[in-house]
Amino acid sequence: MNIARATSFAVAALLLSGSASLHAAKHTPAPKDDATKAPAADPLASARAAAAGDALLDALLTELDRSKSQLKMDQVAAPYYIEYRVNDVDEYQAEAAFGAQRESQRIRYRILRVVVRIGDYKQDSYYNQGMGESTILPLDDDPIALRHQIWLATDEAYKAAGEALTEKQAALKQFSADASPVDDFAKAPVVAAVEPTVTLQVDTAAWKSTLEDVTNLYRQYPDIQSVSASARFAAVNEYLVNSEGTVTRSGKNTYNITFNSAAQAADGMRLTRNPFWMVGKQEELPSRDALLADARKTLDTLVALRQAPIVEEEYRGPVLFAPDAANDVVASLVGSNVLGRKPQLGKPNRTVGAFATSFKTRVLPNFLTVVDDPTLRAFQGKSLVGTYDVDDDGVKAQPVTLVDNGTLISYLIGRQPIRDFPNSNGHGRAGAGTYPAPNLGVLLIKSKEAQAPDELRKRVLQMIADQGKPYGYRVETLGPGNTPRLLYRMYPDGHEQLVRGAVFSELDVRALRSDLIAVGNDPQVSNRPGGIATSVISPSLLFDELEVKRADTSKDKLPDYPAPPLEKK
């Protein structure tokens, strides 16, 4: 156990979780030294002009110019590529439980990630420690203080790149040479796009009382063990400059509210419901009353789940996924398998994941087409958090058709090429301070044969009648690992029965390819939180045969003594 390491993480944790009330954007005029005087012929003159007055962007460009022209150590080649990416994050985090706030913080930090590449596009130092350095940057717009941190991180990244290139070349000697090697880094067009920045405005008093009111519902639900809610709102301004000439600045707001509730059935089975709301515009957040209504509904379903019968008998037959559940299935079974991630050094695969060897083969029924289109800003009036103009590699976003009528025709690609995909398609994405990798932007499932949800229900009932089954299944919401949270039995007479304790045992890419028989015309947006915000838009999905069986979970003990009595309020 490395105590020093642990301590510095503790330091980092607090520093990043402390709340910042500083609002000291001193707009120091950009110093007009040689570096900022771009030659008139510079095609990026307009971007640089837009950068004027932005001390951070100015400091990045100044150090970039200096490093590009001067950074060179004996015995080590000069860099062929330098990139700076800064995430300027302003974040509000609050949490309440049982009607009382437990946390409320405003955090402001700037993270710089520096990549210095030695070698050339064919083979370079992007390997292990050569994959970049991260550091925090000053919050004040002070040119010297900013440049000092940038200077140090660049120096470290360059030295690390020198070591990494040697290590990589040594590692490559273990493998026989690839007949048609894939380049290490893709060339990309220069992008100049300096967009306006975003800010974060939060009425902290109002959100405190909303979170407290929503979690105070526990008083009305004696059977619910635990109720908490959290809010996480952020404004992130991202800056990217590289030695090829790309200069970008873009801002994004995200607003996330999560409601957590947990209960135990009388037999000890743990039941949880954790609905969340994720939007890109504050005005799209649910109102206090809407949140209260949704929270009540959630708690009602949790109470109903406690009473619901356990799935005892194995079932094989039709299962209808409502859009909310379908979104999780699409994200995990399609979304995570279309990422063109370069395999480990020496591995011959094209990429990793379940679709690694599926290029140009059928991966979905032929009535489905899958597109990832980060340029889509809104869908059915809802803002999409997965949208962006320029990706985290500095490449312009573009729509990519991944699956065309069932056949996999492309992957999502960043600037790290994979076999047959030498160029980025604008999907290199990264969280603050971390290295970019292909990821979703806005993933859409499209079909020419979409049907009304009612038609899908009728079809399930017809199928169970044909198969002589007493009931079919409809799943509304999934939990982690695609386990059903709200699973209903659909009876021929139209009534539904909530059940608990079930899992799908064969919900995999094979089921998606062979057992998916129809989709609804009811596409729904799922904005997904996480280090990288993505959106998935999927309609209802109907599988003709899936196995539903009893979950193999242990039943925990009930509380050993009752919860404290409530004071009158």
Added chain:
Amino acid sequence: MKMIRFSPALSKLPSSILDHLRAVACCVIALQLSFVPIVSAAPAENSTSGKTSPPASGDLILKVMQGELSRASASLTKSDPAPYFISYTVNDQDIAVIVGSYGSLLTDAALQRRQADVVMRVGSPALDNTHGQSRPTGMTSGSLPLSDNPDAISRVLWELTDREYKRAAPAFLNVKTNTAVRAEEEDKSPDFSKEAPQIHAGAALKPQSFDKHAWEGEIRRLSGAFRKYPGVYYASVVLQVQNSNARLVSSEGTAIASPSASTRLIMEAETRADDGMELIRVETFQAPSAAGLPSEAELAAKIDKIAADLKDLRKAPVAEPYDGPALLSGRAAAVFFHEVLGHRLEGHRQRDEDEGQTFTKKIDQEVLPKFLSVADDPTIPELAGVKLAGHYDYDNEGSPAQRVEVIQNGVLKNFLMSRMPIKNFGVSNGHGRNQPGLMPTGRQGNLIVTSSQTVPEAQLRQKLIDEVKRQGKPYGLYFDDIQGGFTLTTRQLPQAFQVLPVVVYRIYADGRPDELVRGVDIVGTPLAALTRIMTTGDQQHVFNGVCGAESGSVPVAAVAPAMLFSEMEVQKRGHAHERPPILPPPGFENTLTTAQGSTAKTEVKP
């Protein structure tokens, strides 16, 4: 990925050694800001320590804790196996952290939190769930509502208590089985000592006046002073202001509220010699409130001194391995005693069979020269005009702090005891300490070394030269300042310690001027090192720091006079070989061609 460079002093400990350390076996003391909660931070002077004063009847949180505790005790007594002891500790912390670097703020954060530690012991004091390796099952922690909402606080305490019972009960059954099938342990002491309940309400503190805006300005200015020095690559000035209130209630009837406040200011600067050796200077200041810190002018002078020291160190030759006479400054000697002796006197180490137990069977034997005595005294708030970081009124188990004479005239007499008894030492002496979330163990507070064989401090240098001549050595070593150290106390690894000196001089026997050297590490085995102390200075010096061990980071002080050793072994410090930065720092582009030239005589303003 290296995210943040705030703790070079700690992160630069030789990683080859640290990688092999087990957390339970290691202590790191450092002149280092620790952001971990400081529960027993020095209480302000106006806190009362009368044991009879009842807890403030107006303390709502304490009342809620007591109410929920008695409900839990009454309910769980009926269960099988039943807990025989439950305690709740609630730590309220209000922390502000401002970090500046080169004239700008890197972090400006404020944090409020209320953490609860629920401790439960199932079984009996003779054998319970916390026995041996099962110790962590004694505690479950979580965060409580910040507002004084009795229903919500009781509810979360109930959740944590129920969760803790579900850990502790099966753990006790395991302990019982393991004890039955294993060979008898050498130390058959019970798992928990019997102590009288304590009732105490520390007086509420006067609210600290902390002008955040003014301090933001001062931190910017102070950290901006480093801009003058192109040779200083990393520099930070950190201010941490903390107000705390630790409340403890137990099923034995203890009820304690201990409000406290502390402020620390840490300046840290780092450079790299041309051979890649990283050189660090750190200065720490501590006071109950920000107003008690030195003036901005004094602090600015310290920054100039730090920068000057680093400049000298960069040019200093690398120390050679050496075995001969050495003089340790009071602060260096204090760290030396904390590491080499203090950790080996912590009570729980005497019964853990993985421990080396250097001193376990040495009670009433001579372990130090007769002229030295050592006490650990957390009851002293201040010594020689310096506030002591290891001061507290009650330890984290609710036992009153006590002065413990561990070594009298060279003879070992006692250990630093928590409520974990050891053979022949059945009760706590008020040294059970922990950081919130971890089980307490015997820890140091203010370790104070006194000497009856002293010479005026000014004469120690001559004494060193005399000894160097007597041994026929060319030079002796003088350890002026020290960054921290660590020690290994387990059986599997060599019983060794290492102290990390920063400023060390060669003192030549032939009258040549003193020579600063860099890259020295003191090494050796504890018992041998301690017997080589020849004489001491006549003044006591304080080293305040944060000590990390298995029960977490706690603030400590070590106090000692300067000491002359007849023999001290030093080794070359292993270090990275990364060159200094290639390009000159921003602001010096036109005055320096490369940073190697940064030792240029003129300091240029950016």
